[in-house]
Amino acid sequence: MPLPAIQSFERKIGRQLRLLEVRKTLIERKIERQIRLFEQKRDGIGRKIDDEVRFIRSWIERPLSTGAVTPSGKILARTMARYVDPDSSGPVVELGPGTGPITDALVEAGVDPSRLVLLESNPAFCRILHARYPEATLVQGDAYSMRRLLDVMLLHPAAAVVSGLPLITKPITMRLRLIRDAFDLMVPGAPFVQFTYSVAAPLPKRLGGFSVEASERIWMNIPPARVWVYRRTDAR
Numbered sequence: 626m627p628l629p630a631i632q633s634f635e636r637k638i639g640r641q642l643r644l645l646e647v648r649k650t651l652i653e654r655k656i657e658r659q660i661r662l663f664e665q666k667r668d669g670i671g672r673k674i675d676d677e678v679r680f681i682r683s684w685i686e687r688p689l690s691t692g693a694v695t696p697s698g699k700i701l702a703r704t705m706a707r708y709v710d711p712d713s714s715g716p717v718v719e720l721g722p723g724t725g726p727i728t729d730a731l732v733e734a735g736v737d738p739s740r741l742v743l744l745e746s747n748p749a750f751c752r753i754l755h756a757r758y759p760e761a762t763l764v765q766g767d768a769y770s771m772r773r774l775l776d777v778m779l780l781h782p783a784a785a786v787v788s789g790l791p792l793i794t795k796p797i798t799m800r801l802r803l804i805r806d807a808f809d810l811m812v813p814g815a816p817f818v819q820f821t822y823s824v825a826a827p828l829p830k831r832l833g834g835f836s837v838e839a840s841e842r843i844w845m846n847i848p849p850a851r852v853w854v855y856r857r858t859d860a861r
């Protein structure tokens with residue numbers, strides 16, 4: 626074979642090799658992406674199962690205060706978060722965050738984690754919350770003592786109070802005191818957001834001084850739930 630033909634052949638082979646190299650790199654990147662996605666999904670499923678197990682354990686140990694056998698589903702959590710304006714200023718208080726599904730939805734909706742004040746009574750849930758939301762302020766304590774626990778801690782009035790507490794298990798006087806304490810910590814017009822599995826409203830609909838609105842019933846939750854939003858309308 627004459628020399629120019631050999632050189633042209635070599636150039637062709639060189640080009641083919643470079644093309645192969647580029648293709649190989651692209652395929653490797655695609656495989657790495659798929660592996661990462663798979664790992665993320667597997668970790669997500671693992672975390673979900675862990676949370677379910679911890680919740681059931683907590684429900685067996687303290688059924689009344691846990692108030693549910695499973696954490697809130699994504700649709701319920703997102704519905705709760707929708708009532709909080711992520712562009713508002715001031716802390717966002719969450720009562721009874723449990724393993725954090727509503728906390729996740731708040732962060733996903735754009736609430737800066739450093740604005741979150743998580744008030745949870747169960748120490749096992751507090752450990753999970755501390756690991757998952759290191760920037761949030763975590764308070765282990767009784768939400769019904771919110772005024773004493775948060776009054777000095779909050780440097781500004783809260784933009785919202787979001788509650789996953791099993792309110793319906795408490796006498797009405799305690800529920801009313803809780804919502805009044807919450808309003809005293811919030812800016813005027815800020816929402817107190819509460820979900821309930823009960824058909825009845827967690828607080829009487831015709832409460833003096835408060836406006837009330839409710840979401841559709843969320844059937845895609847176990848058990849189905851509804852979100853209630855209360856805002857103070859009186860001048861206090």
Ligand SMILES: C[S@@+](CC[C@H](N)C(=O)[O-])C[C@H]1O[C@@H](n2cnc3c(N)ncnc32)[C@H](O)[C@@H]1O
Pocket residue numbers: 690691692693695696697720721722723724725726727744745746747750766767768769788789790791
């Ligand atoms: C129905 S679970 C909701 C958990 C979570 N927000 C969710 O949606 O999956 C009620 C949560 O409120 C907490 N809790 C119950 N009573 C409380 C109280 N007095 N103070 C603070 N947290 C309380 C429970 O430990 C539990 O995490």
